[in-house]
Every structure is written in structure tokens, then in C-alpha cells.
Amino acid sequence: MEFTRALRWLLIAGALLIASSKLIGWAVEYLWFDALGYVSVFWTLRLVKLGLFLVAFLLVLIYLWINMFFLAACLARMGTRGPASVTPGLFKLAAVGVALAYALGFTGEWDTLLRYVWAQPVGRTDPVYGLDIGFYLFALPFVEMLQNALLVLFLLATALLAWVYWTAGALRFEWAGGLQGISTARWHVTINLALLLLALAAGFYLDRFELLQSTEGAVHGAGYTDVHVLRPALATVAVVTAMLAGAVLAPRVQRAGSGALAVFGGYMVLLFLGLVLLPWSVQGLRVKPNELQLEHPFLEHNIAFTRAAFGLEHVDERLHDSTEPLELAVLERNRPTVENIRLWDWGPLRRTFRQLQQIRSYYEFNDVDVDRYRVDGAYRQVMLSARELSDVLQGKTRTWVNRRLQYTHGYGLVISLAAEKTGQGAPLLLVKDLPPRAQGGLEVHQPAIYYGDTMSGYRIVATGVKEFDYPKGDENVYTRYEGRGGVALDAAWKRGLFALHQIDASVLLSGYITPRSRIQFWRRVRERTERLAPFLRFDDDPYLVLSDGRLYWIQDAYTVSSTFPYSEPYAGDFNYIRNSVKVVVDAYDGSVRFYVMEPEDPVLSVYRLALPKLFRPLNAMPEELRGHLRYPQQLFEAQAAMYSIYHMTVPQVFYNREDVWSTPWEKFGGEQVRMKPYYVLMKLPEEERLEFLLMLPLTPNNRDNMIAWMAARCDFPGYGELVVFKLPKERLIVGPTQIEAMIDQDTAVSQQLSLWDQRGSRVLRGNLLVIPIERSFIYVEPVFLIAEGTDLPQLKRVIVSDGERLAMEPTLEESLRAVFGDRPREEAGPPRPHGPGRLSEAREALEAAEKALREGRWEAFGGAMRALERVLSE
Incomplete structure (x- = not known):
């Protein structure tokens, strides 16, 4: 008993510690969401998680405690307390532990619940059951989650009860008399066994819909054997399992003994025959010899649904008749394209920027982005990089005041023409130095970077300490933050809260902090966007934009799913993707804006209903910022990889893989690497407008000559259009x-x-x-x-x-x-x-x-x- 009491108090203390830590984290998050203007998003996400936790915890705990009640009552009538003297207390603690584990597990499925509650029809049905695709995207994952959770719960409960009753002598199995023992114990176990069988039957029934994600046939999705053999077999097994659930409650079955074992053996034979042997036989003896004929309609389904899921249905295919030899006169006609051919690679250019423009060791050029700007009125391709602040203060300079109050932000950027160089082989800089000096019509009014691609740790601004702005000769220039970024430290309890959250007493004790001070944390662009919208998948490369003299970061966000029927997964991951959202983060004040790019995306529609105040229409984005939107490289890579196979729309050609394309190899830095998509500023063949494109050459599989090239348009009004130029197969085009x-x-x-x-x-x-x-x-x-x-x-x-x-x-x-x-x-x-x-x-x-x-x-x-x-x- 003393052990049980001590364990109880230890668990209570641990729970209180965890709860207090969680409450501190939630309070900090609330203040952060509030400072960004997204309190409604905070409450929606938190209430969904909290609701899931409470409902799961209470339901599981009630179920387990009801079982414990009947268990204790039965054992009490027997005059025993079970296999050990501490059984009742331990069982109660175990019930709480299992309920907590289930509740925490369900909390992690908040996105599944969100999609289920606010589900929207897609307007397209699957070819096997005729159900709207929304069922597979939103409803089926939620129902399967419940079924799996119940199956495991009933299995644990049934096994535990059977073990306790068996060891207590309340139950025994006899070959002739079946299940013998105390009637209460027998009914208690068989009811839970019936629940277990019902959950199992539900699983078999749901597996019928999972066939549309099958990998056993010629393609991803249900094939001939799945539809004509496995689907009816699963339905049969589901019905038989449900019947068994009812049968185990019959007293005659409980006492059948050898007969019950025979029924169980017959059931296992049925599972083997229906789910293993029969499908295997049909696939091997009937389908494989006639695969193309029998799988033909399913090949069509896979082609159509994969193209739809990856946004490839409306690819503009054109013939690039590469027959004319190039001459200087042709190049002169295409002078704008030639003048914008990118000569600088981001890796060497970043190293050059670091040597020529990093200025001080505490600055860092982390990445180089490709974009286009109007330079002296001409449309030019440029490369740019932010001069961010790195956390490299060493020795005596690495004080709390320096790290947290004085060195708070990066400063400025470097922009160079992508197609130009100086006589010494250096980049031709349009924006350079500290403070930034700009030419070509570019202007930089607010160069401070408080939020960036690599910012880590917290900073406190608008304090009694001057903030380092930039070096000037032998002296430094200082500034004071005037923006609204961060959470105001205008109350003592807030300073105490953040001192606990950051585990840093200086936040509470420092005399430099005033009621006007603001604490900035979660300053990395991707970290901010992921915390605001954890249901979106974010691109690895947020890119810098100079617009109206201010610096912004643009982050591409995707909606993805892995349950789109008949769609082939990309790299074993998702099989549906849309670049439905562009996120803009202000580098000075950290404000975050989510703009909808594809309002017709059904997955995004769910989140727009659940979180209406998070998203804004695209026309609300400033026009100059819209002019710098890029088609994301990661999405383009996935689409190019899928289109390399799924440009073949004739089932026979697709089945034989007669015209598979691949990404070519190139030599970079002395190594053979796969070619990456690259941005170009050029005119498409037979078009007059110079435009910003993302393109990639394609070659036949296992061949080196070029067979096609694919481009994504980045400029409005054609933004997002995919164009594929196929090359004549009768001529060799060098790759x-x-x-x-x-x-x-x-x-x-x-x-x-x-x-x-x-x-x-x-x-x-x-x-x-x-x-x-x-x-x-x-x-x-x-x-x-x-x-x-x-x-x-x-x-x-x-x-x-x-x-x-x-x-x-x-x-x-x-x-x-x-x-x-x-x-x-x-x-x-x-x-x-x-x-x-x-x-x-x-x-x-x-x-x-x-x-x-x-x-x-x-x-x-x-x-x-x-x-x-x-x-x-x-």
C-alpha cells in the first residue's frame, strides 16, 4: 500500500510539472499569436487538440474503469484480490496511464479531425465505388484512426481480463466443456471479445476502400484482382467476423469446447483462402498471362488520377521543331534572352558575396536567391542575398547584453546581375555596402533584418541599450527599434513568464528592459510559418524580395495528401500536392500574411473554413510583391518526375514504359549530379513576351540526348501554367x-x-x-x-x-x-x-x-x- 501511495504522489507531481510547463508554453504562444493578429487561429487549434485529448481520455478511462469495476466485483465474490495484493490499485493507475497514452496519441491526430469536421466534396468520384474523392481525403483517414484505436484498446482489455481471471481461477478452458468458471467472469471476457471482433470486422470493411491505394497490381491503385477477388473476399470476411462477434455471446458457443476451436480454425482457414491464396492464385494464373488486357481500365484510372493529383491535367504540350541552325542574326533578335542568361551559380556567388560584402564576422550570407527586377527600366534577372546576423560573438564580447539586447538584427542585402561580371570576374553589384547603396532604379529604405532565414534565439528590442545597426569606418552606427514586431514586455508578469519560458532570469531582472521593450522570438521564417499553420507543408527555400524599399521573405506552402485514390506517390511520400498558399513575412516587423493561390483546392478549402481569419485572397497582396512570386522548385521537381512517366496517356504505351523520360546528368564541381530546375528570363518559342520561367531539360530514360523540356511560367497572367516542348524523335538533339x-x-x-x-x-x-x-x-x-x-x-x-x-x-x-x-x-x-x-x-x-x-x-x-x-x- 505504501508503494502504491508513493507511486501515486510521484505520478501527481510529474503530471503537475508537465502541466505547468505546458501552460507556460501555451501562454507564450497565445501572446505570440495575439501580437501577430491570429488569436482565433490559436484558439481553434488549441481547442481542437484539447477537445480530442479530453474526449479520448474520458472515454477510454470510463471504458477501462467499468471493466475494472466488474473485475473487482468478481474477484471480491471469490474472496481473492487477484494475482497480487496490489492488483486493484495498480490496475487503476494502469487505466489512467493507458487513457493518457491514448489521449496524447489522439492529440497528435488533430489535423485528421480538422479535415473530417470541415470536409468538402471534391466534385470527382472514384471509379470503383463511385464515392467523392473527399471521402478518401478527409473521412476515411479519420474513421480508420478510430477503428485502429478501438482495435488496440479492445485487444489490450480482453487479453488483460483473460489473464487476470485465469490466474485468479475464475476462468478455465476445458476441451469438452469449453469456457468454464464464474458466470460473471465468462460474460465479462466474451463481451470484450465480441467488441474486439466487431472492431476487427470494421477494419476488414474499411480495407475495401484501402484497395484504391494497393501496390500489388500493375500500377498504384486497385487492379483486376483487387476489384474482382479481394474486394468481395474482404466483404465476406467482414460479415463472417461480425457474425462471430455475435456468436461468442451465445452460451452454447462459450461451452462448445472443441467445437469452438474448430470454428476458430475454420475462420483462420477462411482468412487464408480469401485474403491470401485466392488472390495469389488469380493474380498468378489469370492476370499475369493477360495483364495488359485485364489491367487496361485500371491503367487508365491510374494515369488519369495521378495527373489530376499532381496538377498535370492541363499541361500545354507543344512541338519544338529544332531544325533551324542558330546564327548571330537569330541571337540578335533574341537579345533580351541572351542578355539574361545566368552565368553565376548560387554556391560560388555566395562565397564571393561573403568575401566582398560580408564586411564583419558577425554577418552571414546564408543563401542566394534568383529573381527578376526592373533595372533602369529593363527586365533583368538578378541574384540577391540577405546580410543576416550570425550568432558568432566570442570571448568577452559574448555577454547577455550583447547577444540579447545590442546585436539584434542583420542589415541590408546584396543584389547582382545574374548575367554580368566585372573585368576581374567579380559579380556586377546593383545593391551593395553598408549602408546599402543601390543603382539601376532600385531603392532600399528599410534594410534592417530582424526576421530571417537563419535567425535563432530571442532578442529584446527597444530597451535602454542602443542596438547595433551597422559599422561605419572605425565607429558603429546605432539605432532603436520602432516597429511592432514581437511581444510587448509591458507588465512584470510577462517578463516573469518569458524568463520561465526562456529559462533565463535576466529577462526578469535586467534594468535595461522598459515597458516599451518587445521580445522577439521564433524569428526564423519557416519556424514562424510552421507555428501559425502546422497543417501546411513548407518549402525548404524562403526567398528574399525587395519591394517598395522594404525587405520581405516569401515562403511557398503546400497542401498534400497521401490518400488520393489511384494516384502514384512521389518518392514514397505524398500522392497529391498543390502550391495553394504564398506566405509573406516582413523582415523588419515579422508580420506574416497567408495568400491563397488556388482557392479551388479542396484540401485548402477545409482549412479556410476552419480558420477563416488566417487566409487572404491573392488580390490583397501588393502588386509589386506579386511581381516577384516564383513557381516553387520543389513542386516543379515533383511534377517533372511524375510527368516523365505520366505524359504517356495510352495504356499500352504506359504499361510497356515505351517512352519514359528522366532528368539528365551534368558535371558540377568535378562531380556528376542530377540536373536541377533553373530559373531563366527568356521568350518562349513563337512568343514575343520576355518572361520569368522555371525550366528543366528532359532525356529518354537511360539515354543522353534531349527529348523534351518543361517550363513553369512565373509571371502573371500566366502564372502556374506548365508548358512542355517535345522534340522530334527522328532527330538527335544533344543533351x-x-x-x-x-x-x-x-x-x-x-x-x-x-x-x-x-x-x-x-x-x-x-x-x-x-x-x-x-x-x-x-x-x-x-x-x-x-x-x-x-x-x-x-x-x-x-x-x-x-x-x-x-x-x-x-x-x-x-x-x-x-x-x-x-x-x-x-x-x-x-x-x-x-x-x-x-x-x-x-x-x-x-x-x-x-x-x-x-x-x-x-x-x-x-x-x-x-x-x-x-x-x-x-
């Missing part, structure tokens, strides 16, 4: 892998690259871009040079090819003229030998460059690198 091989085999190019790579520098070959120009293609690959001992990639050469000719020159324009000019290309002779004098000059120039780089003397650094380039090129 990226073949171009990479041409580069490797070109004597002049390989000699020059090997020469650079041998001593004093390292060559980095960038991403190969395939650029459609009217009815032809050009292939462009940048070459970066990194001097030994530095991490400053320079764009030194540009390789251009038309599939037959190839040239490598210092600029894109020179390479184009070398390939498409009137005069034939002259083969470069062997490199001149470099004597000791030349090597000495190169070494001296490199040492001078490294010294200038360490000392921050950029003009001297540029001069030394020019000298090095001059020596290496001779």
Missing part, C-alpha cells in the same frame, strides 16, 4: 551529358582547365544551362577560378556550344561570337611553357592578393588578381 562530354574532350578547353588546376588555383565548373532560342538551343556553362589559399571564386570563362561547335572565352559575348561568328574557330595551340620567371611572377601576384584580401584593401586586391590573371593567360 546536357553529351555537352559535358564535348567539353571534356575539347583539346583546347581541357588543356586550359588542366593548366589552371595544376598550380596556384582551382577550377570550378558551374551549372550547365540549356537555353532555347526560337527553334534551337545554346548550352552555356560558366567556369570559376579560385586562387589557392582564398575562397573567392572568380568568373573567368564562359563555355558556349550549339551542340556541334564549342568555345570558351572570357565573356559570354565573345564565346557566342566564337561559336556563331562568320569565321571558323581557330584551335588554340599548345600552352606556352612557363619558366621559373613566370611561376615566380604568378606566386608574387598571388601572395600580394592574399595579403590585400586579409587587410581588406580591395583596390590592391583587384590589381593583384589582374596581374595574376595576366600571367596565367600568357
Whole structure:
């Protein structure tokens, strides 16, 4: 008894500790949601979770305690307390523990409940049962969750009761007399057994609908055997199991003994025959010899539903008749496309930004994004990166005041033209330095970045401590936060609450904090969006936008499902996806806005009904911001992968996999990698408008030539349209892998690259871009040079090819003229030998460059690198 009492108090203390921690977390979340204007979202999500927890806990606890009541009553009449003296107390604690476990498990299914309660019809039915697709997306997952939970609960209860009664002597099984013992015990166990069988019967019945996710046939979804054999077998088994549930309550069955065992054996044989042997036999003997004929309608279902689930039903397929040879006159007609061919890769450019524009060690360029802006009135492709604050204060500078109050934000951004470079191979910067200096018509009015891609930890702003803004010469410029970001610390209880939440007493005790101070936490863009809308799946790459002089982050959000009938899953994950929401986060005040991109998405419709104040229509987004929306790369990759197979809509062609496409290989940094989709600013063939696109070349499976290319439009009014240009199969169109091989085999190019790579520098070959120009293609690959001992990639050469000719020159324009000019290309002779004098000059120039780089003397650094380039090129 003492042990039971001690255990009870220990459990109570643990529960109180957990509850207080939860309450503190909820209070902090409430204040955070309130500061962002989404209190209704907080209450809806919390009440759904709390409601699930309470209902599940109470129902399971009542069920278990009713069982414990009858168990205790039966054992009391027998004059025993069970297999151990502490049985009743332990059973009560066990019941509470099981109820808590179930309640916590159900809390994690809040999204399933949300989808079930606010379910909407999709307007499309499945081809087997004729049910609306909404049943599979919203209702079936919830019902299956309940069925599985009840099955496990009844199984545990039945097994536990049988064990206790058996060990107490209240029940026994006799071969001739069946189940013998106290009548109350016998009825108690058989009622729970009947409930268990009913839950099992419900599972078999629901499995009929799960056949539409079957992987046993020729394709994903119900096949011939599933529909004509397994479906009726499951229905039969469900009925038989339900009948058994009623039969076990009959006294004659309970006392049947060997007869009951025979019935159980017959039931197991039925399961084996109906669910295993018969489907296996039909599949092997009937279907496999005639698979194409019998599976034909199911192949059609899989094709149609997969295309619908991945948004591929309305892909605009066109023929790209690549027959015209490219000439300089054609390139001149497409000058805007040529001027925007991206030469910089984000990896080398980020390293260059860090060397040239990071300025101080506490700043960080985490990522480089691709976008388009009006530069001096022209539509130009640019690359940009935020100068965020990193948490790298060391030694005596790593004080609480510095980390939490003074170093609070990043500052500014860098923007460069994607297709331009300086004479030294550096990017041509449109926005640079501290404070930001902008040109080309760009303006930066509010460069402070309090919320970003990598921000971690909390900061307190508007305190008695001046906030570091940016360095200026030998001094620093300071500022004071004037925004509404964060939670106001205008009451002592709030400071105490956050001190507990952050486990940091300084929040409560610091004299620098005033009633005007605000605490900013959860400052990372993705963390903010996930906490506000945990039911959405977010893209890995939020991107920076400069709009009206302010900095914003745009985060793509997806609605996904894995229960769309007959749809093939992508990478073993989801089989339905839409980019239904664009999220905009203000880098200064942290405000978050959710804009609806696809109001017809049935999954999003559920959340719009449940959380009406969270979402805004797209036309509420500022027009300038809308001009920077991009088609997300992750969605495009999934669609391209699925379309590589599901462009085949004829069942026989699809079944034989006669025309499967794949993503080509390219060489990047000396390694073979799969080509990634890339953004381009160009005119589609036979169209006049220059537009921002996301595109990817495609090749036949296990072949290197190009068979098609796919593009997603990013500019309005055509945003989101997918276009696929199929290439003529009777002609060989060179693919990226073949171009990479041409580069490797070109004597002049390989000699020059090997020469650079041998001593004093390292060559980095960038991403190969395939650029459609009217009815032809050009292939462009940048070459970066990194001097030994530095991490400053320079764009030194540009390789251009038309599939037959190839040239490598210092600029894109020179390479184009070398390939498409009137005069034939002259083969470069062997490199001149470099004597000791030349090597000495190169070494001296490199040492001078490294010294200038360490000392921050950029003009001297540029001069030394020019000298090095001059020596290496001779």
C-alpha cells in the first residue's frame, strides 16, 4: 500500500510539472499569436487538440474503469484480490496511464479531425465505388484512426481480463466443456471479445476502400484482382467476423469446447483462402498471362488520377521543331534572352558575396536567391542575398547584453546581375555596402533584418541599450527599434513568464528592459510559418524580395495528401500536392500574411473554413510583391518526375514504359549530379513576351540526348501554367551529358582547365544551362577560378556550344561570337611553357592578393588578381 501511495504522489507531481510547463508554453504562444493578429487561429487549434485529448481520455478511462469495476466485483465474490495484493490499485493507475497514452496519441491526430469536421466534396468520384474523392481525403483517414484505436484498446482489455481471471481461477478452458468458471467472469471476457471482433470486422470493411491505394497490381491503385477477388473476399470476411462477434455471446458457443476451436480454425482457414491464396492464385494464373488486357481500365484510372493529383491535367504540350541552325542574326533578335542568361551559380556567388560584402564576422550570407527586377527600366534577372546576423560573438564580447539586447538584427542585402561580371570576374553589384547603396532604379529604405532565414534565439528590442545597426569606418552606427514586431514586455508578469519560458532570469531582472521593450522570438521564417499553420507543408527555400524599399521573405506552402485514390506517390511520400498558399513575412516587423493561390483546392478549402481569419485572397497582396512570386522548385521537381512517366496517356504505351523520360546528368564541381530546375528570363518559342520561367531539360530514360523540356511560367497572367516542348524523335538533339562530354574532350578547353588546376588555383565548373532560342538551343556553362589559399571564386570563362561547335572565352559575348561568328574557330595551340620567371611572377601576384584580401584593401586586391590573371593567360 505504501508503494502504491508513493507511486501515486510521484505520478501527481510529474503530471503537475508537465502541466505547468505546458501552460507556460501555451501562454507564450497565445501572446505570440495575439501580437501577430491570429488569436482565433490559436484558439481553434488549441481547442481542437484539447477537445480530442479530453474526449479520448474520458472515454477510454470510463471504458477501462467499468471493466475494472466488474473485475473487482468478481474477484471480491471469490474472496481473492487477484494475482497480487496490489492488483486493484495498480490496475487503476494502469487505466489512467493507458487513457493518457491514448489521449496524447489522439492529440497528435488533430489535423485528421480538422479535415473530417470541415470536409468538402471534391466534385470527382472514384471509379470503383463511385464515392467523392473527399471521402478518401478527409473521412476515411479519420474513421480508420478510430477503428485502429478501438482495435488496440479492445485487444489490450480482453487479453488483460483473460489473464487476470485465469490466474485468479475464475476462468478455465476445458476441451469438452469449453469456457468454464464464474458466470460473471465468462460474460465479462466474451463481451470484450465480441467488441474486439466487431472492431476487427470494421477494419476488414474499411480495407475495401484501402484497395484504391494497393501496390500489388500493375500500377498504384486497385487492379483486376483487387476489384474482382479481394474486394468481395474482404466483404465476406467482414460479415463472417461480425457474425462471430455475435456468436461468442451465445452460451452454447462459450461451452462448445472443441467445437469452438474448430470454428476458430475454420475462420483462420477462411482468412487464408480469401485474403491470401485466392488472390495469389488469380493474380498468378489469370492476370499475369493477360495483364495488359485485364489491367487496361485500371491503367487508365491510374494515369488519369495521378495527373489530376499532381496538377498535370492541363499541361500545354507543344512541338519544338529544332531544325533551324542558330546564327548571330537569330541571337540578335533574341537579345533580351541572351542578355539574361545566368552565368553565376548560387554556391560560388555566395562565397564571393561573403568575401566582398560580408564586411564583419558577425554577418552571414546564408543563401542566394534568383529573381527578376526592373533595372533602369529593363527586365533583368538578378541574384540577391540577405546580410543576416550570425550568432558568432566570442570571448568577452559574448555577454547577455550583447547577444540579447545590442546585436539584434542583420542589415541590408546584396543584389547582382545574374548575367554580368566585372573585368576581374567579380559579380556586377546593383545593391551593395553598408549602408546599402543601390543603382539601376532600385531603392532600399528599410534594410534592417530582424526576421530571417537563419535567425535563432530571442532578442529584446527597444530597451535602454542602443542596438547595433551597422559599422561605419572605425565607429558603429546605432539605432532603436520602432516597429511592432514581437511581444510587448509591458507588465512584470510577462517578463516573469518569458524568463520561465526562456529559462533565463535576466529577462526578469535586467534594468535595461522598459515597458516599451518587445521580445522577439521564433524569428526564423519557416519556424514562424510552421507555428501559425502546422497543417501546411513548407518549402525548404524562403526567398528574399525587395519591394517598395522594404525587405520581405516569401515562403511557398503546400497542401498534400497521401490518400488520393489511384494516384502514384512521389518518392514514397505524398500522392497529391498543390502550391495553394504564398506566405509573406516582413523582415523588419515579422508580420506574416497567408495568400491563397488556388482557392479551388479542396484540401485548402477545409482549412479556410476552419480558420477563416488566417487566409487572404491573392488580390490583397501588393502588386509589386506579386511581381516577384516564383513557381516553387520543389513542386516543379515533383511534377517533372511524375510527368516523365505520366505524359504517356495510352495504356499500352504506359504499361510497356515505351517512352519514359528522366532528368539528365551534368558535371558540377568535378562531380556528376542530377540536373536541377533553373530559373531563366527568356521568350518562349513563337512568343514575343520576355518572361520569368522555371525550366528543366528532359532525356529518354537511360539515354543522353534531349527529348523534351518543361517550363513553369512565373509571371502573371500566366502564372502556374506548365508548358512542355517535345522534340522530334527522328532527330538527335544533344543533351546536357553529351555537352559535358564535348567539353571534356575539347583539346583546347581541357588543356586550359588542366593548366589552371595544376598550380596556384582551382577550377570550378558551374551549372550547365540549356537555353532555347526560337527553334534551337545554346548550352552555356560558366567556369570559376579560385586562387589557392582564398575562397573567392572568380568568373573567368564562359563555355558556349550549339551542340556541334564549342568555345570558351572570357565573356559570354565573345564565346557566342566564337561559336556563331562568320569565321571558323581557330584551335588554340599548345600552352606556352612557363619558366621559373613566370611561376615566380604568378606566386608574387598571388601572395600580394592574399595579403590585400586579409587587410581588406580591395583596390590592391583587384590589381593583384589582374596581374595574376595576366600571367596565367600568357
